[in-house]
Amino acid sequence: MSGLTFVDVCSGAGGLAHGLERAGFEPRLLLDEDEAAVTTLRTNRPRWNVLHTDLLDFDPAEHRVSYDVDLLAAGLPRVKSSATVGRADSSTEERLLEAAVYLVHAIRPRAVLIENVPGLAHSDEYRRLRDFARAELAHLGYEFSWFVMNAVDFGVPQSRKQGVLVAVERHRARAFRPPTATVREPTTVGAALGPSMASRGWRDAARWAAQADRPAPTLVGGSKNRGGADLGPTGAKRTWATMGVNAHTLGDTVPGPEFIWDPELGRDNMVKITAEQAALLQGFPESWAIAGLKTARYRQIGHATPPPVGEALGRAFAEALSGDLEASAAG
Template sequence: MRPLTFVDVCSGAGGLALGLEQAGFAPRLLLDDDELAVTTLRTNRPHWNVLHTDLLDFDPAEHPVSYDVDLLSAGLPRVKSSATVGRTDSRAEERLLEAAVLLVHAIRPRAVLIENVPGLAHQGEYQRFRDFARAELAHLGYEFSWFVVNAVDFGVPQNRKQGVLIAIERNRAQEFRPPSPTVQEPTTVGATLGPSMAARGWRDAAGWAAQADEPAPTLVGGSKNRGGADLGPTGAKRKWATMGVNGHTVADDVPGPDFVWDPALGMDNMVKITADQAALLQGFPASWEIAGRKTARYRQIGHATPPPVAQALGRAVVEALEGHPAVPAAG
């Protein structure tokens, strides 16, 4: 049985593409405009066909391999609500969303998967985006499902909600069902990061892991215009502090044997998360190498679709298109 094929745009660190691969899809083409993201993709999957280009500049006629695919997938930069779309920096994300939808006209995949902010699925301020997608795609014969998934329901140790658009050719659309949770109990930060926290002999690693007994708040990658990496907005940092984590920065390394962990003494005595650990919290396998220096690596990780979520979405699409799970593609 042949694997189903896909084109992935705005591929970033490859979380969406990796999960789709795990679900049984084989990529025909991936593209991203960030040089480090392209390096990440090529490092981990040298056999993938990765194009370094902006989605807005992509012409599928110049890359005919993108035609006749089963799925177009896009983990796009987060669009702004209608309250902010008038700002000068907000149209870039909106243009990418529109470009991904318009690309369907050219390559005519059997299904479309677009992942973005949770509000995109149902909230009124994003209605014009939903109307745009429907106006462009309904007459091509696609039917739509809009829904929200939370990464924690798929074994990712993080509360991370994502809005998802699945559009499938009308003759198979009635077979589609959003993915059901794959775990009954959430995976915790401590269970995920405990072994790596102990890697350099930190004596309090087990004690820290035992009290970090809940999922992480949403990791936020931030923009290239921001300064150094941190673990998100104020509310997220407060949540991290309850787990004894300093969320104001990202560490270069895990604690050594002499680190004194005592949150009562302030942030300097809280543990810090490394970029590699952030990747684990995002559901990447430990073997997945992220290119660049610390801040650039964390930014790629924070923007990524968690691979376990992408795998679940991919399997749901396979069920609709084929009526049974596809054979996983070779990694």
């Protein structure tokens, strides 16, 4: 499949964009307000058109965004689960979601993809946002659906559920089918990180990998207003501890030959995951460089859409949109 194009907003570290690229899409424009994320995008794909700006300040007319775009994609910051949802003093995350929907008016893509928290797909707490999206997109001639995907079903060594909004122009909508799982068995943390854990000669790498025999809990990137990086809330930390991992911090390097791994002695004798290893748990290829200091790198990784999930969604959109491309080529 070729000839498909997309605009990606709130692009972050490029997980969704990279996945769409693997599915055959070419970006017309990517944008993000975070300087480190913009550097990440430009470092990995120097030819991509990357704009350093906030979606809330973005004017598509000023930047001459083409109207001939197949997909508008948005891996937005997580809308908070709180009693404030639906109130007049909406959060920045809510306003970004609304801005992404309003952007459809300006760009008029053939399809729309918005990824966020799983509750957005079905929870009553987010009904106002669903009703808003439905009304706006129906008015523009799109049919849409919400569904939930788990990254672990697509080869990502992490249990990570995501709520997905898919909107397709009405006359193409029936051709879209939500992605189905691409793996039968989940990839474990040990399988994903075993080689890197052994890369500096750590003698217990194989024994550790055998104990890390399940997918990772959901990685949480945290916010800019929060302190140092860790691997998630209390429940996630407990799960990591059963795999002999100290989830209260990130490591600077993988263990060397001298490291003694003995979880019964406490955190100091548990292994630490590095930011680069966290990227592997998120489904990024080893070649994908994340810019910034350790905490900034982990924040980008934790907020990203896993590339294999983006690729699966991209292939589903490609199938739905391919009829137009084939008809155009025949003409």
